[in-house]
Amino acid sequence: MTSTLATGYDPTSFESRLYAQWEASGVFAPSGKGEPYSILLPPPNVTGTLHMGHAFQHTLMDALVRYHRMRGYDTLWQLGTDHAGIATEMVVARNLALEGKGETRDSLGRDGFIARVWDWKQHSGDTIERQMRRLGTSGDWSRSVFTMDPMAANAVIEAFVRLHEEGLIYRGQRLVNWDPVLKTAISDLEVLNQEEDGFLWSISYPLSDGSGSLVVATTRPETMLGDSAVMVHPDDGRYAALVGKTVTLPLTGREIPVIADAYVDREFGTGVVKVTPAHDFNDYAVGQRHGLPLINIFTPEAAINDTAPAKYRGLERYAARKAVLADLEAAGLLVETRPHKLQVPRGDRTGQAIEPYLTDQWFVKMDGLAQRGMELVERGDVKFVPANWINTYRHWMENIQDWCISRQLWWGHRIPAWYDAAGNIYVGRDEAEVRVKHALGADVALSQDADVLETWFSAQLFPFSTMGWPDKALMAERGFDRFVPSSVLVTGFDIIFFWVARMIMATDHFTGQVPFKDVYITGLVRDSHGQKMSKSKGNVLDPLDLIDGISADALVAKRTTGLMKPTDAPRIEKATRKEFPNGIPAFGADALRFTMAALxxxxxxxxxxxxxxxxxxxxxxxxxxxxxxxxxxxxxxxxxxxxxxxxxxxxxxxxxxxxxxxxxxxxxxxxxxxxxxxxxxxxxxxxxxxxxxxxxxxxxxxxxxxxxxxxxxxxxxxxxxxxxxxxxxxxxxxxxxxxxxxxxxxxxxxxxxxxxxxxxxxxxxxYARADADIEWLKALVSAVRRIRSELGVSPAKQVTLLLRGGSADDAARAARFDAQLRFLCRLERIEALAGEPPAAAPAVVGELQLFVPLEGLVDLDAERVRLDREIARVAAEQDKSAAKLAKFGANVPAAVVEQEHARLADWSGKLDALRAQRARLG
The missing domain is CATH 1.10.730.10 (Isoleucyl-tRNA Synthetase; Domain 1)
Known part of the structure; x- marks a missing residue:
């Protein structure tokens, strides 16, 4: 390593060189000595690039790792990346389209497409790891685990089989978040609820006995084709006599009951709501309470299926909406249409509206696991920092639902379940085990479940799948007993539910350990205005651009490429060029890291x-x-x-x-x-x-x-x-x-x-005495330098310092630090003063009075004239500001009034300082 220094600081000249030397030397690996200290890296998506949230959290983790390594701990930072099922499939499918060869996911077939994914991962999927190195990540790369690696995949299969054998995994038909573009169930984390402008339509539902009608309001009129009931509040006297009767569902002719349930808000609309259990999560719960039929009206692509009247079949959901509204209006049943703000759930990957959809999926029973997970945190086995985040954890655990773990994708851990021709399900570690376990001969045809497990299922196992579980030899080799539980998990509050809680439950269930002792919860990195960073806003910052710099043109190109709405590009380019006319300079990794820590x-x-x-x-x-x-x-x-x-x-x-x-x-x-x-x-x-x-x-x-x-x-x-x-x-x-x-x-x-x-x-x-003495010296030097600055005395000009009063300690210190004071303050001499000083600039340090005589430093007459002129100018400005405030009426914005008060305070402060300075000159 270098032993000489360049004349100027240039981080680009040594940062990459030093990292290569560190990694090659093996210093990132555990030493095998000292008390163990380990951190588990939240595995970033292999599709991704380093974003500001990564840079923030990785900086904090790396600081902890380096600190404990220097403290002599046996330090392990367990690295890894996540296969990111949905994101990766989308990236590879997009790449196929860009190649222009006509190949698609479906044309390649499952095996062909997965082969292309592995090829892409091998050549391009390590981008984020290269970027992590640029930031200074000092983790043990030799132990890095990809969630589709054989060791991690073996843990996933084992966990699934064991949970199924214990009766904690089951297959059933339930309502899930469904992305009609990806044609798969997705988790709550992948759904973004956005407030949007829409409409509220009021529709008349005739009572079947002809005695009148009930008016219901809905934001999704097409789903009425799947209604199972209409509902009122049990204490709503307006409708008490109608409960138990039926209405004729418009456009279908089906009779559906009028039911009563406390879920209804009597103050909303007419106090009557439609119930569509197969297409609304709240309605699903109502349907379960009242035994209502589940009528699914959508195909996986969100088109109307064959359960609806023939004229609507095959229509895309929004086309069906138009047709339904037109037919209701023609029938005189559309009572009212009015604008309405509503929350629209959209898939974070596709931007499409998510449908609550009834399908057969695999689920994990969560009640018992959640109770145990809550106990572990409540008794302090896992500690949240800051401590208040335990409330978020507790709220979710107390309201937990069974977990949908299956996804209708190809890339991921395929579910280890097989079906025979009759639809019987057999779960095992592989097909051979299934056949032996269930005595199935070669004549029984089996087909493996086409679904894969959602990414969070494998992620929950990360604390111990990275340590070789369930292979005891691998666990010993990788140090399971030494590094589990890890010391701390550094992560964001937004995945307490989806990852932190599940790791606590899974690690305890399978290993009898907690996954980590502390959970340090970080905030989210936003832009300088407090806005969330997003491509649509055009305010995304790439940490690598801050480290190595980027031109304005390149930054514009990066921010406007791949926008969901290309029409946003001109706005984003204009804002970017205004904010970064010269691009972003290279700050280096250290400056970025220190910034992250300071924030x-x-x-x-x-x-x-x-x-x-x-x-x-x-x-x-x-x-x-x-x-x-x-x-x-x-x-x-x-x-x-x-x-x-x-x-x-x-x-x-x-x-x-x-x-x-x-x-x-x-x-x-x-x-x-x-x-x-x-x-x-x-x-x-x-x-x-x-x-x-x-x-x-x-x-x-x-x-x-x-x-x-x-x-x-x-x-x-x-x-x-x-x-x-x-x-x-x-x-x-x-x-x-x-x-x-x-x-x-x-x-x-x-x-x-x-x-x-x-x-x-x-x-x-x-050294307490020396400490106090030097603090005195600093205060005195600062006071003299402040006087010199106020008077505009040249740094080369020597001045006289007069001292008056003070204690015996002050006198002793002045004598002992005579040489230092002369050097640091550019003093010609230091004298004790008994009487009144001549015209001089004063200061006070404790009980000691300081004076710097003005004679010879400034032209006193000229300085008096200058100060008088400046005092008059500042006083006039002060008067203007005061008069302005006096004229302000009640309609003046508070921000304007506050700004003027600040101006007045500023002018007043300047005036006081000038008058004090003038008084010193006599």
Whole structure:
């Protein structure tokens, strides 16, 4: 590794090089020594690319892993990727269309299409892993698991068979979310509920006895073809006499009952609703309570099927809606049509409206598993951070439904169930086991279930399928007993239901362990305005573009390619060119990582602002320049061990280092990465770079060889310790700088394997006196520098400092720090003042009064004239603002009034400062 530093900080010159060296050296693998510490990576989709949520969570995980590795733990970051059934099928199908050879999913057939998926995965599916490396992910790539790998697939089959044998998996007909484009059931997580403009249609349902009619309102009139009842509230006196009668369902001639159920909202519409159990989840529950028939009117493509009257059969659902409405109007049964806001469930992959659809699917019984999963969390075996997220977990577990685990796809883990000609179902690990288990001869034809398991089924097994379960030899080889449960799971609140809860239940059920001890729940990364990042909004940021930079043209092309609505492209291009006229500069991985850590507060939303990334790139540059300064001042000298400080400045910075180390440890333990970043930023920028480098200069340039030598040693020691403190957050620049600093302290290897600084490792606790003295010195230097700045005194100009009052400690400190004060404040002399000062700029530090005489620094007469003129101008502005506020009426927006109050406060503050400055001149 390099031992010399370039003159300027350029992350692109070393980040990729360093990562390749780390990975090749094997430092990411568990050491086999120390207490185990493990993290399970939420496996990203193999189809995907690194997005800002990934960059955020991966930064936090990597910081934890690097920190514990440096603490001497036997550290494992278990990596992996998910096969992402629906997403992958869509990507490969789209690629087939783009090839223009006429091949489709159906024309290739199941085996041919799956072969193409594997081919695509091999050549293109590792994109996200390459991007994770660019971010600095220090996980053990040699152990990375793809959820379709043989080891993981074997766990899936075993889990399914065992659950079926235990009576916890069954096949049945129930209502599911159905995507009519993909023609598969999908999970709640894959459904986006969007508020849209629609209509509410009121329809008259004639009573079968001819005594009148009931008016119902619906947003989906086509589904009335599948109605099983109309329903009123049992306490609604308007309709009490009608309960038990029947109405004639318009357009079908079927008679359906009038029933009573407390589900009805008496205040909505007429207080009468239609019940369509096969096409509405709430109606399904009503139908189960009242024993209503389930009438499915849709095909898998959401066209009207043969259960409906002949004239509607084959019509697509929205075409059927138009036909139904037209026929109702012609029959005089369409009472009213009015605009209505409604929530439309849409598939997140296709954008199509999702249908509640009645099909035969495989389900997992969840009641018992959920009760056990709740017990484990309530008694503290698994802890949520922040703790309030247990309420979200508890709410879902207490209202859990049986889980639909089958998907009508080809890519995924095929369900290990076989059917004979009579439709009998046999479950086993493979067909051979099924035949032996059920004594089925070769003459009995069997066909395997065509469905696959949904991705979350395999994902729930990830904590132990990655450890070789159920193969005991593999489990021993991969360290199941050592690394399960893992130490912490870092994930978003949006998948507490779909993944976290299921991992807790599954890991306990199959292994008797919890999957992890802590669950650190992060917020969602949004744009700088708090908006969710999405392609349709055109506000997506690719973390790789922030790391390596991107031109404006390339950014526009990326944001406008593949839009669901191509008509959005002009709007997105205009907004992008306005926000990023020059594209996005290369900030480097470290600046992005520090930004992510600094934003990782305990709230839900994380507003990402590029200005923060720019600021933290400057932070890395500051660290780079500080290291170059230290190396230049140390020269060829080298040191070993902990320094024995001579000067107060050294003792002070060692005490500050001890304090920063203690705070860093506390913030790592509590997952407060925002506070960690704040502490390390403050210590680096203010204490080390701004103050200690300045306080060291008098000793480095002075006449005391012992002080100079000691200061060089302390400077190197503090800088090397600082690099280790910062390494988990900004690994690249700290490694590059450490390679230049470490040899001078007799250290070698990689910073990754160095001990993380711990409090109490030096005599820093005994430096309280020096700590207090230097804080006094800092306050006095700051006061003098502030005076110089206000007066506009040239940095090269020497001034006089007069001191009056104060304590005996102040006098002793002024004498002891005479040389430092002269150097740092550019003082010609320091004098004690007994009487009144001449015309001078004053300041106060504790009980000590400071004065800088103005004679010779400024033209007093000219300065008086200038100040009088400026006071008059600012006073006029203050009066204008006050008059404006006085004229504001009640109709002026509150924001405008607030803005004017802020202006008035600003002018008033400036005026007070100017008058105080003028008073000093007499």
């Amino acid at each position: 990782a507060g305990p709230g839900r939303d994380i507003k990402f602002d590029l200005a923060r990334a720019e600021g933290y790139k400057n932070f890395c540059n500051k660290l780079w320049n500080a290291t170059r300064f230290a190396l230049m001042n140390v020269g060829d000298a080298s040191f070993e061990g902990v320094p024995a400080p001579v000067t107060d400045a050294e003792k002070w910075i060692l005490a500050q280092l001890d304090r920063a180390s203690a705070e860093a440890a506390a913030h790592f333990a509590s997952y407060r990465f925002d506070l960690l970043a704040q502490v390390l930023y403050e210590f680096t920028w203010n204490q080390v770079c701004d103050w200690f480098l300045e306080l060291a200069k008098p000793a480095l340039n002075g006449d005391d060889p012992a002080a100079a030598e000691s200061t060089r040693h302390t400077l190197l020691h503090v800088l090397e310790s600082l690099l280790r403190l910062l390494h988990p957050l900004i690994p690249f620049v700290t490694e590059e700088l450490w390679q230049a600093v470490a040899p001078k302290l007799g250290k070698s290897g990689s910073i990754m394997l160095q001990p993380y600084p711990q409090p109490g490792q030096s005599a820093a606790a005994g």
